[in-house]
Each structure stands twice: as C-alpha cells, then as structure tokens.
Amino acid sequence: MFGYVRAFKPQMKVCEYEIYKAVYCGLCKKMGKEFGFFSRMTLSYDFTFLALMNMALNSFMISYNEERCIAHPQKKSMCLKADHALDYSADAAIILIWHKLHDDLADKGAKGKIAAFCILPFLKKGYKKAKGRYNALANDIESLMKEQKLVEKETDSSFDMYCEPSSKMMEEIASYLSDDIDQKKILGKFGYYIGRYIYICDALDDLRNDCKKGNFNPLKIKFKFEKKELADEEFQKARDYCLESINLTMAELAENYVKLDQKHFKPINDNIVYLGMKNTFNLIYNERYNKKEKNKHNNK
Amino acid sequence: MKDPYKVLGVSPNDSDEKIKAAYKDLVKKYHPDNYAASPLGDIADEKMQEINAAFDEIMNIRRGGAHASETTGSSYYGAPDYVQVRKYIQSGDITRADSILSGVSNEYKNAEWYFLKGSVCYTRGWLNEAFENFQTASNMDPSNQEYAAALNQMNRNRGGYMNGNPNPQYNTNPNAAGCTGCDVCQGLICADCCCECMGGDLISCC
Known part of the structure; x- marks a missing residue:
C-alpha cells in the first residue's frame, strides 16, 4: 500500500538480502495463487516485513527454491516456499488494501478513483476469502477506516489524533502475530507505532501535493498552510516537526521491538527497524522519495 | 469527623495560601508513590484520604459552602484526584x-x-x-x-x-553532517596548504 517500511540494502549481508527478496517473491506468488493475479500488483514491502515478523516469532517449515518471476522473466531468483508462514500476511494485505481502495474510491481525485474502480472487482473474491478467515480483523479495519475519515473531516484536532485510527489499524494487524497474551500486547504497541510512522511519512510525502490540490493533510492543519505553493521555510518547519515526531515514534517502537521474542531472522528485522525505516523517512525529508530514487536505492 | 484544620495542622485564621502550602506538604509526605512497596502503604492511603477530605471541606467552607463536597471533587486546586489519576x-x-x-x-x-x-x-x-x-x-x-x-x-x-540499535554509529539523522565529497576535497586542500607552509607539497598542481 505505502511501502515505507523497507530494508536498507547497503547495510545488509548478501544472504540477508537474498532472503528478504525471497520472502517478497514468495508472498507475491502466494497472493497470486490465493487471490488472483491483480492482487499481486498491490503488494508492498510493508507486508514483507509483516511476514518476516511472523516467521521471526513463530517457527514455520520453510524452504527456498529458484523460480522465475513475471516482472523479471529473464533470470531465476530465490523464492520462499512455505506452507503457512505467508498465509496471514497475504490475508492481512488483501484486507487492508481492499478497504484502502474503497476509501480511495470515495475520496481521491480522478486518477485514484479510476485505479481503485478498475482493481476492486478483481479483489472482491480474494477479500471475501480472507474475511472468512479473519472476520474480526476485517470488521475492525473497516470501522477504523471510517473513523479515520471522520477525524479528517474535523479541522481542529491535534496531529496525534489524526494519526490515531491509522496507527490502530496496524495495532490490530500486528497483534495477530502471536497467541501469547504478553507478546500480543507488545506486538499491539509495536504495530501502533508502525502505523503512526507510516501515517507521518505519508503526510509529509504528500504535503506539497495536497497543498496544490487542496486535499486534506494533517500538517496543513497543524501549521495552518493555506497557500497552494508552499514556501521553503514553511516546508522546512513541517518537515522538522515530522522529524521529531518520527524520532519519538521510532524510540517507542524500539522499546517494544526489543521485548519481542524473535527466534529467527532478527538481523533482517533489525535492519528494517533501525536503518530501513529511518532511511525511508530521510528520503522523504529531503524530498528524494520519488519512485526513481526509491528504486535506485533498493534495487541497484 | 475530625476538625479539618487540625488534620492539616493549620488554624482557621490562616490565609488560603498558607493552607494550600500545608496541604501540599502533607500530600508530598503521604504520597502513595513514596510507599509503593511498603507495608505502610495502607496507612498512608488512609491518611491521604483524610487530608484530601479535610482540604475539600476547608475550601468549601471558605467558599461559603457553595458546593457540595461530592460534586466539586474534580474542579479546583489540589490533588485529591491526582492521586486517583496516578x-x-x-x-x-x-x-x-x-x-x-x-x-x-x-x-x-x-x-x-x-x-x-x-x-x-x-x-x-x-x-x-x-x-x-x-x-x-x-x-x-x-x-x-x-x-x-x-x-x-x-x-x-x-x-x-533507539533502544537496542545494533549500529548506532550510522547516524541516520538527516540534519547531521556527514562526510561528503565536498568535505573530502576541502580536507585535501587544507592538507596541501599545510604541507606547502612546511615547504613540502601534497597536490602538485595547486
């Protein structure tokens, strides 16, 4: 959906990067098999992290084999094969995307509407399947999406209040990763801060665009931006506020992260939590997080 | 009920400020945080309630008893509720x-x-x-x-x-100055100047 939660490749071991890619590949294939071809196009790195957390906390039987991929048909690459490790991430992904696209259909500009309108029918069957397995989660996400929309209609809420529903969505999603009551609580908090991180990143990333088009943006309200073009000082003010908010968020995220009982893949998750997420925000902070730069940084 | 003025250790002729100060000192003394792991906790708790009730009453009397003590609980100075909030x-x-x-x-x-x-x-x-x-x-x-x-x-x-960061040496703060290409050139030119001062040369062309 957003893809802000991703690894920082320059600091990864080659074998870790191979695994990371293999998980992404495996998840993509899983979604294709389970929910149809179009669901694969909606996959983002956020859910790769969810799958990795799942595999870190719970022991699954997994294996790797070499497979071809439609995006890069010329070469074979490592792909994760697992019976159950990817199930939950795929389900959570389709549930979240379904509601997100529904939201776009109602709110976004023409482009977003058309995209959502075209993809949604292909996802319906998949969504129903996933909802059958995680009915409570699907309902919670749906009501939180509504809450987010409601809170964004208000013009005098605090920045934290705008973050709340989105953060809660990730809280719900993350808390399913363990059956242990204590771990569940920690995972919930951990997820909350992941959601908060994503929301703040998204707000800053879209700020200039939202100003231009007159869309809602929590930063616009916080700093009372009314012009269509943001002056550099104004943007500076907003991004520094975001930097502090992100740092506060990441510190709390880390407090909960260290309490998680990870049995596998810890170095990869460490990379994502301590380096990757901050790197993504830095790119946004410096306004270099457009498609090209992002790919340069990760795929070169 | 005991005389509220006696509980706080003040006299009815004292000013509001003095009573508030006395109340504050007592709250500090009997605050449950000080007795978190002590068997005296219950006693302190009781004492705390007594102090709060006394303070409530005095304040009510001084305001001409305009409010019944149950309804005012949360809307004036003092910490009867702050203890509960904690x-x-x-x-x-x-x-x-x-x-x-x-x-x-x-x-x-x-x-x-x-x-x-x-x-x-x-x-x-x-x-x-x-x-x-x-x-x-x-x-x-x-x-x-x-x-x-x-x-x-x-x-x-x-x-x-960030707690547990295995590589804090990689400063990912965008405001922190890193070593850029510019810094390297600057360093080299500085070094060259120093060498030239001492009669040597590092970069022959400048």
Missing part, C-alpha cells in the same frame, strides 16, 4: 484518568496536571502531545525531578535514540 494511569485505565483530568478547569491546571496529562498521552501513543505537556510541566516546576526525567527521556528520543 492510580488509574498505573493500572492502565487511561480513559478514566483522562476524564478526571479534563474536568479540571484551566485556572487550576498546575505542573502536576500537565505531567499527568502528558503521561496519559504517552500511554496512548500520542507522543507529540505528551512531549508538549511534559515540557509545560517542567517549565512550570523546573525543580521537580519526576517531570525533568520524563522530559529528558523525550528529548533523548527526539534526537533519534
């Missing part, structure tokens, strides 16, 4: 803690109110508001260690601290 926060009952806090009107908001409000926000994950409240609390009462500790932790986090 209990709620500790037990994770954030909604109740917050509802007591929001009952306090602006003119009675003291440093402790801001600190507790900050704690409520912090527990909720509303970190920006938590930080602002801790800051206000600390500004209003700079000598309080509790407020200062909370603010310090927030300030450390704002600077980018």
